[in-house]
Amino acid sequence: MALTHIASSSSRSIFLKPISTALSSTPFLRRLISSAADDSTTLTIETSVPFTAHNCDTPSRTVETTPKELLTLFRDMATMRRMEIAADSLYKAKLIRGFCHLYDGQEAVALGMEAAITKKDCIITAYRDHCTFLGRGGTLLEIFSELMGRQAGCSNGKGGSMHFYKKEAGFYGGHGIVGAQVPLGCGLAFAQKYSKDENVTFALYGDGAANQGQLFEALNIAALLDLPAILVCENNHYGMGTAEWRAAKSPSYYKRGDYVPGLKVDGMDVFAVKQACKFAKEHALKNGPIILEMDTYRYHGHSMSDPGSTYRTRDEISGVRQERDPIERIRKLIFSHDLATEKELKDTEKEIRKEVDEAIAQAKESPVPEPSELFTNVHVKGFGVESYGADRKEVRAVLP
16 A cells, blocks of 8 residues: 655644644644555564563464554654654753653553553553653653753653653653662552452563562562552663673563563564563453563663763664664564555654654743742642641741
């Protein structure tokens, strides 16, 4: 199915919408997606490598998709990639301060997971959270505003890069304490089982956090209570300047649960991730927790303060880009099924770049939080606003 290119025109409001609707509102992309939607063709794709299981069956390597899903995945992954590249530039320009951990290279994990679940399922993750928030329905404006500490940010400019949040879409945040989100995720799964709502929680962590004691404590309780918790180790093979083999005696993270089943997945293959997450959700609702190890890779360093090239070679990074890049895999599938031309996809990427630039421009116009905001969201409203002396009788201060 060949698609005809139509020239693009942008709207100032596009970057205020989630990626699933924003970019498809440009004439060119709308034509691509709608043309694909009109085609009822079902495409059968095989995952790049077999799944490896621990104490459970493996999902089928055969995955069904549609032209619309392929084009949407390309668009969304390209948006995530451009967003993170832009964040790199903003950090180097000192418009983003503090910590900033980028996700480029790992986009297939975020989008494959979203393709298998609903917004009623919960996700909680660590500080590498920009793309996960975008996948949950966040907007480019909310992201860049939060990164730059502006009021239009998803956490009103007070959380920054490490603390994105979108409760109404089941996203319970990025968390700065290594591994601390896993017990919280198991708590969310406990609430889901208690309320009998047939949803699950995905608790994401990196290979560096996989050795945390609190992870094993939470997993033990989750297994005892058969909680619908799915622990997802995003194994990008490097912690903070440290290769996995230097930090873990056993880097087979999918086996780490011992009595809890596990599955190793090619985290650079969006359809493998989708299939694994669908399998894991069904398993968790029936049998309790399961571990997914996503074999993925980050192109940037651990954070923006880490060049990422002192403990690994540039040849290694470029080799992964050439052989396993998740966006290029989707691009090849689109070409092999004759869904779009090379020029059409390049035009799509140009439109995405423009939307990202416009979102950044508007984010810069958003004011920084008022100084009084330092005292909000610390205590429940009405509590903790008065400061007393040691005798609890004299009021020393009242917070705004």
